[in-house]
Structures are given as C-alpha cells and as structure tokens.
Amino acid sequence: MPAYGNILLRENENGAFTTARRAPLGFADGRDEAWLRDLLVGNPDLLPIEEIDASFAPLVSLCTELQTEAGPVDAAFISSSGRLTLVECKLWRNPEARRKVIAQILDYARAVSQWSYADLQRRVAAATGRKGNVPFEAVRELQPDLDEAAFVDATARALREGRFLLLIAGDGIREGISGMTELITRNAALGFSFGLVEVALYEFGEQGLLVQPRVVARTDTIERTFVQVGGEGGRLEEVTADAEGETESGSLSDERAWWEPLTRITFDDPEQEPPSYRVRNHVRVPLPYPGVWLTAFRYMADGICGVFLAGKKSEMAQVLDRLNEEREEILGELPNGTDYRYGDDPTHPGFASYARLADFASDDACREWLGQELNCFVNAFRPRLKAMAR
Template sequence: MPTYGNILLRQDENGAFTTARRAPLGFTDGRNEAWLRDLLADNPDLLPIEEVDPSFAPLLPLCTELQTEAGPVDAAFISPTGRLTLVECKLWRNPEARRKVIAQILDYARAVSQWSYADLQRQVATATKREGNVPFEVARELQPDLDEAAFVDATARSLREGRFLLLIAGDGIREGITGMAELITRNAALGLSFGLVEVALYQFGERGLVVQPRVVARTETIERTFVNVREGGTSRLHEVVDDAGSEVEAVSVTEDRAWWEPITRINFDDPEQEAPSYRPRNHVRVSLPYPGVWLTAFRSMGEGVCGVFFTGAKSEARQVLDRLNEEREQILAELPEGADNRRSSGQPGFAIYAQFSDFASDDECREWLAQQLNQFVNALRPRLKAMGH
C-alpha cells in the first residue's frame, strides 16, 4: 500500500516552508460523508480514474443520491461512451463500516444492472429535478456531436452487462486494506471494475485546504488481446476482450448460452483437462494448470470473427508468455496452422481466428472451435503444468 510524506507550502522567496496539517474528515467544518460526496460530484477530476480504469473516463457528473432498490448511490457519473461509475463515500471509523461498504456498493450495482435505459433516465431525472434525456444531455455537453441513438444503445449495453466502475472513497483508508482488496478482487468475476480511493485533506492554516486523492487498491485490468484479421489483401486489428470491457452482441444470454452449450460438453484428448465453462457473453473459458491464465474461445457477431486465444490476468500472462516464447517455434508447430499473433503490446502471443463466412453452419463453426481448443490444450497444458511444479 502506498505511503505519502507531508505536504509543504513555500511561504516566501527566502525558501521558508509551512507544513500542512492533516485534516481528517468527520471532525471539523462539517466535512462528513455528504460533504465528500458533493466535493467529488462537483469536481470529478479529483477522482484518479486513469489509474483505476481509463475506459470509464472522462467522468461526467450524472447525479447524487441515485435511488435504487438497494438504496441510494452517493454519486453517479457517466462517460460519453455510456459507461457508468458509481461512488460510495465512507468515513473509516469502525470495522463494521469497512465490512459493509463493499457489500453495499455491490448491491447497488446489481440493482442498476436490472435497469433499462428508460429506468436510468427516469431515476436521474428524479434525482436532478430535470426533464428530458438527462444522461444524454450531460454527455452532449462534452461532445456536442454525440449521436443520441448510439449513446442510448451503448448505455443500455453497459446496464445489461453490469459493466460498471465501482469506487469507494473515504478518508484514512489504512487498517484492513488487504482484506478489502482481496474481497474486491474476488468479485471482479462479476464483470465489475473496483477501486478504493483515499481522499486525504491537508489544512494550511488560513491559506486554504489541499485535497489529495490516492488510489490504494483496485482490480487488475485484464490485458486486451488483438488478432490481425486479413481480408482481401488488407488487414485490420480486431480487439478480443475477455471479461472486462467486451463488446456485447445484440443477443440474449439465454440464446448465447445455448449456442455455446455443445462446446461446454466436448472431451479433450488430455483426460485431466476440465471442460470449457460458459462466460456471458460471447465466449467460453478453459482453465489451465497455472494460476491466472486460461484459454478463451470467442465469437464476435459484429465483426464476423471467431477464434481461440491464450490470455490471463495481466502480470501472470506476461510472465508465462515470456517463458512460453522461449519454445515459440516448437509450440507453433504443435498448434493449428495460423496460430500466431501479436498482442496490443507488440509481444508475440498465441491465437487463431476465422471468419464466420468460412463455415457452412453454426455446427461447423463450433466443431472448428472445439478442434482448436483441443490442440491448444495439447500444446500448452503440459508446459504450464511443468511450470507450476
């Protein structure tokens, strides 16, 4: 966990400094949770969004006290791409408050994920006492040429998928931070991004107040993977994102699960390999015998592309790829032809893709995906198992 020194203010040209006095929230000048909520809502740039998850930036204040079935969200923000950030403000005065706050903000997220865009528009209008399409109007203030239909569709997808950034902001977030961070990381599978932000206050006597936000914990962003799709002599990068930030197709979870169900029942050559598990939406995951890495089979209806790639949590995947790339030529010889790509970082990875138009039917596409998964398992699983011992 990061630590910080004192803040100094230079008083005059002679080099004299004044040391700021730490001004805890909740003790003086009415600086309570409501004060912190309004401070962040009025000054969204205080929240270090780029350090937590830049895909939710920039933060545009939507409203405070957004009413949900689980209770009121302290502050809600939206981005021009329709992504919601929910902020809960807490003073860290007792262990019970620390334990409850994560469950509380998760309940808010689950409640909001049940909303349609019309529900969001209605609740924001109620909170702000404004009429009309308030979320869109807020976003259009930053981007005057923003298309309303596209914004509404993007926001509706984010709501449907529960793709939210949840921030817990407070003062003196120190004791118990390890346990809170672990709880946050375990809940990352919900498709949510989390961050803990300490808002430190320093008083310079009569000269004013300094506000210093600090990110003290966050979920680790899963590295994005790109495959190079070649068509008609041209090429383009197609992004494949596992779990965090994936583009959602216009198909229900039920329909999507039914499409992938035959693949979740395939038998691998390796008798120890577990079957693939469905991950809403548009992909399945195959566990591997090394922590933090896995195989993903995906399909993107919008791009007309499907494929298989090796990925994982950012730090683990990079470490494992460094070791696997020492045997790169041998591994590629064991993988299906064409199983070669470079990730967004330029680092060589292992992936293969195909166009939907290459297949005569969905069954043929699924059979191809199953074959690729089997070969990837055969090539990578023994090596990863050896790494884990």
C-alpha cells in the same frame, strides 16, 4: 502501503515555507460523508480515474443519491462511452463498516445491471429534478458533437453487461486493503472495475485547504461469462466462479435457497467475511491464509452435514503440520471436539465436525448448528492462520 508526510508550500523564491498539516475527514469539523460526496460531484476531475480504469474517463457528474432497488448511491458519474461510475463515500471506523460498504456497493451494481437506458434516464431525472434525456445532455456539455442514438445504445449495452466502475472514497482505508479487494473479487458477478480512493486533506492555515485523492487499491476488471442453455434461441444463464463449471437450474436453485440464510450470518471476529454459496451443496468461508478455507456442507446420500478446514493440497499438508503442533489447545476451543476430515488420509490429521441430518428437527435447526460450528472454527483458526501468513 506508503505513508505520507506533511506538505510544504514556499510562498516565493526567497520566502519561508508554510507547512500544511494533515486534516483528516471527520464529522466534528463538518467534513462528513455528504461534504465529501458534494466535493467529488462538483469536481469530478478530483477522482484519479486514469489510474484505475481509463475506459471510464472523462467523468461527467450525473447526480447524487441515485435511487436503486438496493438503496441510494452516493454519487453517480458517466463517460461519453456510456459507462457508469458509482461512488460510495465512507469514513472508516471499524472492519464491520468496511465489509458493509463493499456489500452495499456490490448490491447497487447488481441492481443497476438490471436497468434499461430508460430506467437510468428516469432515475437520474428524479434525482436532479430535471426533465428530458439528462444523462445525454450532461455528457453533451462536455462533448457537443456527441450522437444521441449512439450514446444511448452504448449506455444500454454497458448496463446490460455490468460495465461499471465502483469506487469507495474516504479516509483511513489502508488497513485490511488486501482482504477488501479479495472480497470484491470473490463476490463479483459483473464485468466491473473497482477502486479504493483515499481522500487526503491538508490545511494551509488561512490560505485554504488542499485535497489530494490517492488510489490505494484497485482490481482488474472481473469478467462474467454466459453460456447458452437449450440450444439456439435458448435462454442465457450466468456462470460465475462459484458455479465450478455448472449452470444453476432446477435442484441447484433449491440448494442455493437452502444455504442463503447461512450466507448472511455474522461472526464473533469482526474482520471475518460471511460464507459464500458453492454448488454441490456447501458454503465456503475464506481464511487469511492463501489457499485455505472452511467448508460447511450437507451430504444427502450419507445423511450427514458438517464443517471442516479445507484447502488446496499444495498448502494443506504444511498448514496441518503446523496446526497439529497445537492440536490439543485447538480441540479445547471447539466445543464439539473434532474428527479427521471425512475420508481424509489420517497421516495428516485434519479438523472437522459432523452431525446426522436425522438429529435435527428442521432445516432451520440444521443451519443454526452449522452456523455455530463455523463461528467456533473461525475463532480457533483465523488468528492462527493470520499469524502463519505473516
């Protein structure tokens, strides 16, 4: 990402330049997250929506602290086409804060996608203290000829389809941007767009404050696909990238419930993202090398469970060759040692750890062991793969 220098202001044609010094956001000077939120809501044109997704422009401020089932959204905006923009304002302090705000805004999007237009109208009215069709009235101030019925229908459709723009605005968000956008992409189940906006402040002494928002990352719109189950008139079920071609019903729902506690674990490494559930009884942990990850699984037919380093065939041979140069050192960092990957070709020794399901007194004990193994594997492989990726 590019760095930016100071800004110079020439007061007149023959005058000297005044240097504007960068003034980072921070709690000490009163420019905290609430200050940033109110600044954006009061000046929606500050957000560079055209650079992220023009279909959400122009922005009309709806409210602050929009209450959802997942918590309050810092700021909510809407367009004349009925598309919502949800904004979280954050001052970055550590990698944990980055992951938490991404998980947070995704939870907001999932919650709002369950709303009807009446739900939106009621929540905005509660947040603003105004009565009536507040979203429509807010947009009509910008577009007086707006048709109310058409606007309500368009907004209801956008809610149903999850057509949101999710923005995280703050400072210090340049570090780890690629990992943040990858996390958004992997966890997406709605048709939303996403952007990271750095809000740069410059002080001109007594002359005032300059605010310069910059788009530092954005994703393409992430589509969701539906299939019809049960023939004509049957229900619609969502299919995401995790489904790998299967719809989730019956035993697959039971599988997801079994793995759910593991998707909430935290690792020693503060930058490591949590596991994500995959069908066919396993979870996957992303690693900082393209096409390589960790898998934790249960194989009921053979009565085993385990953790192993996995990836695309096109990547794994080269990765394993380089890792095996440090094999003895790596084995020393894995308390339970390791085996070749289950069923793998021993010409490229892999890294895996296995246990018998019968050895665990309960499902909780099995999940605890898998979580401990995943943590050890992350500690051993993440820094090595990160260095290899450079």
